[in-house]
Amino acid sequence: MKMGSSKPQIFFYFALIHLVIPTAAQNNCGNTVYAIALCSGDASPSECRSCINESRYDLLQGCPNQKEAIRWAWLKKCLIRYSYKSIFNTLAPDPKSGSYRVDSALDVEGFYNALRPLLDSLRNRAATGNSTHKFALQSGPAPDNQTIYSLLQCTPDLSERDCNTCLLSVQAFTSECCGEKQGGIFLAPSCVIRYETYPFYNPSAESPPPPPPSPPPELRTSTPGMH
Numbered sequence: 001m002k003m004g005s006s007k008p009q010i011f012f013y014f015a016l017i018h019l020v021i022p023t024a025a026q027n028n029c030g031n032t033v034y035a036i037a038l039c040s041g042d043a044s045p046s047e048c049r050s051c052i053n054e055s056r057y058d059l060l061q062g063c064p065n066q067k068e069a070i071r072w073a074w075l076k077k078c079l080i081r082y083s084y085k086s087i088f089n090t091l092a093p094d095p096k097s098g099s100y101r102v103d104s105a106l107d108v109e110g111f112y113n114a115l116r117p118l119l120d121s122l123r124n125r126a127a128t129g130n131s132t133h134k135f136a137l138q139s140g141p142a143p144d145n146q147t148i149y150s151l152l153q154c155t156p157d158l159s160e161r162d163c164n165t166c167l168l169s170v171q172a173f174t175s176e177c178c179g180e181k182q183g184g185i186f187l188a189p190s191c192v193i194r195y196e197t198y199p200f201y202n203p204s205a206e207s208p209p210p211p212p213p214s215p216p217p218e219l220r221t222s223t224p225g226m227h
């Protein structure tokens with residue numbers, strides 16, 4: 001599925017929401033709420049809409065009186081957060097949360113040696129995304145005939161540098177908490193890393209390998225008997 005190809009769609013994938021609440025309805029901690037909603041770059045518009053709708057209810061029910069709160073629903077492909085202070089264009093690598101597979105890799109060191117360069121290259125691709133899209137996914141080979149599928153994403157209001165910093169920080173967290181695990185979802189307010197040894201996204205969303213260099217046209221047309 002092609003993502004971010006139209007403006008209304010982009011709104012659902014990523015929205016910065018700035019509400020001014022009437023002061024009468026507020027206690028004395030200010031009258032502005034800032035909120036960010038982010039859907040996974042591979043979510044369909046309907047997955048995104050229903051994830052944000054459900055998370056909004058969960059967030060308001062779970063945290064009715066908080067000045068700031070976050071709801072990570074990455075299995076359903078979104079996160080939403082709000083705060084009384086501005087959170088736009090602001091790096092937030094903490095707090096972090098992780099959920100991981102119970103199974104450890106058979107060859108822990110080999111798995112890590114395959115995972116690390118994949119995450120490094122995806123981090124670079126995600127960070128260099130544009131202002132509506134800081135997202136990358138790809139798979140790569142791992143020991144024991146396994147394949148690692150991985151997805152990295154920042155809220156696209158971050159600068160390239162802040163996105164890179166956030167993802168590096170979550171990457172460090174993954175190896176501290178769950179280095180020997182075969183997969184998991186690792187979250188910060190500003191960025192997300194997921195990797196698994198099964199395709200948790202539609203593999204057709206991966207960017208195709210670069211096309212092989214085509215032979216110069218002169219050679220083709222000058223070769224007799226080719227048609």
Ligand SMILES: *[C@@H]1O[C@H](CO)[C@@H](O)[C@H](O)[C@H]1NC(C)=O
Nearest residue numbers: 049050052053054055057058
């Ligand atoms: C939004 O979520 C609420 C509560 O879960 C549900 O009742 C409602 O039907 C949902 N609306 C849409 C448009 O999905």
Ligand SMILES: *[C@@H]1O[C@H](CO)[C@@H](O)[C@H](O)[C@H]1NC(C)=O
Nearest residue numbers: 003004005129130131132133
């Ligand atoms: C941002 O990048 C995405 C993916 O490469 C692309 O689809 C989208 O059109 C770009 N948006 C802008 C505003 O350049």
Ligand SMILES: *[C@@H]1O[C@H](CO)[C@@H](O)[C@H](O)[C@H]1NC(C)=O
Nearest residue numbers: 106107142143144145146147
């Ligand atoms: C990996 O694949 C190769 C070739 O298909 C096979 O010979 C080998 O037994 C496989 N190894 C494992 C651990 O499954």
